[in-house]
Amino acid sequence: MDRKQLIVANWKMHKTPAKAAEDAEAIATALGRLPDHSCVALAPPFPALVPVRERLNHTQLLLAAQNVHSEAEGAFTGEVSAPMLKACGCSLVIVGHSERRALAKESDAMVQAKIKAAFSHEMGVILCIGESESQRNEGLTFKVLDKQVREAVKGLSVTGVNSLVLAYEPVWAIGTGKTASADQVQEVHAFLRKILAECLEKDLAKQTEILYGGSVKPSNIKDLMSMEDVDGALVGGASLDPKTFVSLIRNGFDL
Numbered sequence: 001m002d003r004k005q006l007i008v009a010n011w012k013m014h015k016t017p018a019k020a021a022e023d024a025e026a027i028a029t030a031l032g033r034l035p036d037h038s039c040v041a042l043a044p045p046f047p048a049l050v051p052v053r054e055r056l057n058h059t060q061l062l063l064a065a066q067n068v069h070s071e072a073e074g075a076f077t078g079e080v081s082a083p084m085l086k087a088c089g090c091s092l093v094i095v096g097h098s099e100r101r102a103l104a105k106e107s108d109a110m111v112q113a114k115i116k117a118a119f120s121h122e123m124g125v126i127l128c129i130g131e132s133e134s135q136r137n138e139g140l141t142f143k144v145l146d147k148q149v150r151e152a153v154k155g156l157s158v159t160g161v162n163s164l165v166l167a168y169e170p171v172w173a174i175g176t177g178k179t180a181s182a183d184q185v186q187e188v189h190a191f192l193r194k195i196l197a198e199c200l201e202k203d204l205a206k207q208t209e210i211l212y213g214g215s216v217k218p219s220n221i222k223d224l225m226s227m228e229d230v231d232g233a234l235v236g237g238a239s240l241d242p243k244t245f246v247s248l249i250r251n252g253f254d255l
């Protein structure tokens with residue numbers, strides 16, 4: 001089975017529900033029909049999930065959440081569970097974003113529990129991993145990534161792993177305008193695929209999409225996606241304006 005190309009908009013804590021819905025419709029309309037192997041997903045904030053879903057009906061665009069709790073229900077004030085997200089129409093969820101690891105102190109064990117919760121409700125997971133600037137400067141990049149991946153996929157069932165997408169996001173490149181070079185990204189993605197082959201089955205590792213995130217723009221997406229092990233992008237800032245995001249997608253998918 002060939003890997004798909006996937007570009008995901010992470011709108012983080014931006015846009016009211018009305019604005020998110022309007023922009024989702026503008027993106028879907030501008031893109032029209034996508035080639036079969038090319039997918040686009042939008043990850044708006046929680047309150048915008050349902051309004052965005054309503055505008056994405058009858059389009060190929062997928063709905064993603066930005067976070068999920070590991071339990072299905074209970075006394076967890078402020079949290080949202082996998083069955084709730086599924087009921088809002090999410091088919092994907094972003095897990096372990098560096099902003100959540102830093103701000104909400106999410107550990108690798110919490111990330112793993114969230115992945116299990118998402119898989120048990122038949123949602124695909126975009127697992128974010130990445131090293132900080134100081135870790136890169138100390139030569140720890142591969143060690144950090146190795147641990148993040150192994151801890152996250154430990155004990156996952158093969159069926160679940162079919163729905164796993166990795167997103168390599170070096171923390172020093174997020175929102176900074178500093179993009180890792182296409183060669184740097186390829187080197188890391190090839191390494192991640194090797195780790196996946198060791199933790200999972202070889203064939204599954206070959207089939208797992210690996211995205212890059214960190215200051216991806218319409219001007220650099222083509223170079224990044226020309227790399228053998230780069231299957232798409234997780235985009236923050238450049239996904240906020242619908243016109244910019246559509247041109248990024250067109251450049252990335254060569255439309």
Ligand SMILES: O=C[C@H](O)COP(=O)(O)O
Nearest residue numbers: 010174175214215236237
């Ligand atoms: O989830 C997206 C990443 O954090 C990248 O954000 P950015 O494109 O604004 O650098």
